[in-house]
Amino acid sequence: MNSALSVRASILKKLPKFIASALSSFHSTAMATxxxxxxxxxxxxxxxxxxxxxxxxxxxxxxxxxxxxxxxxxxxxxxxxxxxxxxxxxxxxxxxxxxxxxxxxxxxxxxxxxxxxxxxxxxxxxxxxxxxxxxxxxxxxxxxxxxxxxxxxxxxxxxxxxxxxxxxxxxxxxxxxxxxxxxxxxxxxxxxxxxxxxxxxxxxxxxxxxxxxxxxxxxxxxxxxxxxxxxxxxxxxxxxxxxxxxxxxxxxxxxxxxxxxxxxADYVIQTFYPKIWEENSSDLEQMYLAFFREVCLRTARLVAKWQCVGFCHGVLNTDNMSIVGVTIDYGPYGFLDRYDPDFICNSSDDGGRYAYNKQPEICRWNCGKLAEALQPLLPLSKSAPVLKEYDEAFEAEYWGIMRKKFGFLREIPNDRELMDGFLETMYRTGADFTNCFRILSKLQSAADILALLEYLLNQCCSAAQYRKAFSPQMDPTQLQMLLLLQSSNPELLAMLGKKADALQREMEMIQKAEELKGLTPEKKKESDRKLWMEWLGKYADRVGQEDPNGNRVQIMNSTNPRIVLRNFIAQGAIDAAEKGDYSEVRRVLRAFQDPFDESIRYSDFTAFDEAVEGPEANVTNVDDDAKSDNPSCSRPPKKCRIEYDARPPEESIIRVS
Structure with a gap:
């Protein structure tokens, strides 16, 4: 506390209680300059x-x-x-x-x-x-x-x-x-x-x-x-x-x-983990153990939340891991569009170390590196067992959120199998992660299956998009040379910046691409319909076991966001800003104040403007010094629509560095 606040506190003690209370209340709500x-x-x-x-x-x-x-x-x-x-x-x-x-x-x-x-x-x-x-x-x-x-x-x-x-x-x-x-x-x-x-x-x-x-x-x-x-x-x-x-x-x-x-360590614990400091300061090793445990548990719960909203960080180095368990340093991040557990948002991560599905284990690995850094204060024999608690905390948080996303308020055997089946169906059909989860709250009984089926089919990617997603990235001649180098001189391969994981991933892509060669639009549509119909039938049966008078829909809609910051949304704001028009940045910011809001009509750009910007929605804020030569999407609402809850455009180049 600074000296001014100390003086203020001493003065308040000397004043009559009702005056001190009034002054204290005023200070607690006073704003700064x-x-x-x-x-x-x-x-x-x-x-x-x-x-x-x-x-x-x-x-x-x-x-x-x-x-x-x-x-x-x-x-x-x-x-x-x-x-x-x-x-x-x-x-x-x-x-x-x-x-x-x-x-x-x-x-x-x-x-x-x-x-x-x-x-x-x-x-x-x-x-x-x-x-x-x-x-x-x-x-x-x-x-x-x-x-x-x-x-x-x-x-x-x-x-x-x-x-x-x-x-x-x-x-x-x-x-x-x-x-x-x-x-x-x-x-x-x-x-x-x-x-x-x-x-x-x-x-x-x-x-x-x-x-x-x-x-x-x-x-x-x-x-x-x-x-x-x-x-x-x-x-x-x-x-x-x-x-x-x-x-x-x-x-x-x-x-x-x-x-x-x-x-x-003592500064961090005393300042940001005061309860641990107060309860353990007489036993330093126990204090450092409690601190390490809490960091691990917070990290596990954090990454579970990432997985549940489809967020991929992209650069999970130990220097990008917060000691208080918050997301830090947004670089080449991305949110899932088409569900792909192997999604990589960082173009420099050719081996997929920081892929979406690797995030839980990588964050655990990073906790292990923190344990090594703390070793002079806390023996590894004491910190290593805590990593098992990381796994337990992740599982509890992840599946707890997932149950809400599916509207499973009662625990019934085989629920996990059904939830995993949904993820597998999204993967096999190339369906949109966010939109598919959001629509699930619309299913109340088997009578809703056909309506949901049509919506889900519209969220599936085309056969061409699906084939492209699994197309090999390396030149075949280059790949053969690297594979030969891997078997003869793996140390040199590492020095060249190539890892075995990257080569393994490329081989898997080649195999998958071969399997998809004969995939026609007709075959994919037929397969997608069959896969979704089968899963929806099981889901409808499971929903029937929930209390019809419960708050299932409200819980689902407050857990499954309607919109996430897809790359094309961020890029639309960037494109406008680079032309001197900052209104799209501000509009995105306002729209995402409640990403679960069901009431905004994103398909109607003008109505959307009014919903998030108020009566001055159509007033464009333009920086004339930026030499804006072309109209941005935020200026002509009738000609240029950004539907924030839509699937992304098929082709987009995202500049993230």
Missing amino acids: LESLNFDNLALQRLPIDPVSDNYVRQVNGACFSRVSPTPVKNPKVVAYSSGAMALLDLPDEECRRGDFAKYFSGNVLPPGAESAAHCYCGHQFGYFSGQLGDGAAMYLGEVVNNKGERWELQLKGAGKTPYSRSADGRKVLRSSIREFLCSEVMHNLGVPTTRSGSCVTSDSYVTRDIFYTGNNIQERCTIISRIAPTFIRFGSFEIFKGTDRETGRKGPSNNRPDLLPQL
Whole structure:
């Protein structure tokens, strides 16, 4: 608590009770201004800071943070802000609409009390220890304690170079910033623990980017988002003390400072796990065990929620795993369209390490790496058994949510078999994950089967799309050479960046493609109809065993979202924004305030505008400086419709880096 709050508390004690109560009540609801955010910056008080003040790329020894200032941008302008996220800082809409808001949230001006710094951490990336990483583009501004007593760390991402930027420029561009800004808020509204994003601010400063890695460089606008979370400390934060790795030869920058590990662990436990601190501080080993257990359980429950909404993170390195169990660092993420358990959203993950169906085991693996990092405080003999509890927590959370998605309020034998059968039918028909789950609440009895059948068939992909989904990715000659290298010199294959998993996956694709050669549109439609009819019959029988007077439908519709942030939705907002029109970003943000809402008519774009934007829905917000040459989808509602609850277009190129 800062000194002003301490003085206030002492004054209140001396006042008559009714006056103190009134003043206290006023304070608890009072909102802040950009100049009066209640910063206390506890992390910088409790954790070691780099003594070097110059901002240049280096290995940072003996420190968790390096002080660094944001690099100003030209003419910052607001793309969008999230009222809900800003409210966590006690900032009302009036403050977010101020003319100088963009200056504060671009880093051009620091709010009073802020202390900018970059966090040092390491990470296992794609299974290999990479040594020092750190905040190469993000900057800690401080921690705000709001009027509810909640602590929120505030960051700017894309604010310029830090000692951890390596060869990069510390900047982010409009497209990647919009994706993270929107997804942070969408995930929160889907009920998934996540970091929040308060604002997206672009500028007239530019950086060079090669979008498709083809050598065709373009100039893109520097864009900064604000991120909000209890803390951005992650698994990799504890790996800065790691000794030399036997596989990569790399080591943590503070490997010679084991005395700092308990300092970091104690800070995290006391600040973010206070109950564990209070109950176990007299027995340190028990405290670290309880801490590790809680991190594992939170992580297990988090990834179960990802699986249930069809979310794929894409880069589940240990440096992208939050120590408080929230989703962190939105890069090449994706939501399932066609249900494919092997879905890979990251084009650089050719081996499928971070595929959708691998996420639970990868997060478990990452928990194991955290256990190794904590080994000086907690023997592996004590932490290893906790990983079994991870499995149990995941299963309980996953199947608990799945039962709600299917409307199974009673537990009956063979329920899991029926639920697995639904997933298998979606896979074999190439059906849409989100829409198929959402429609299930419409089935009340066998009389509804035919209506649902027609809808589900419309959610299945075409024969051509299905064949394309399983088409091999490698040139046959290249594949043969790599297979030969795998058998003769696997070490060299690894040095070339190719893994056995990638080759195995390619062989499986070739086999599947061969099986699908004879798949015609007629054969697929016939097969799809048969598969869905068989499953729907079993499901109708099972639904008949539920209480007809229960709240099954309400539970299903509050568990199965109507819309998720599909790539084509995010890309539509990006395309408009790159032409200077930010209204589509704001419209998407507003639409996803309740992704379970049944009332909005997405097929009627004008009605949709009115539903989410209010009476000023058709007023276009255009940045004239962005030289918008073509109309965006958010301008002519009658000619350009974005149906957010529709299946994605067949062809779309998504730029995510």
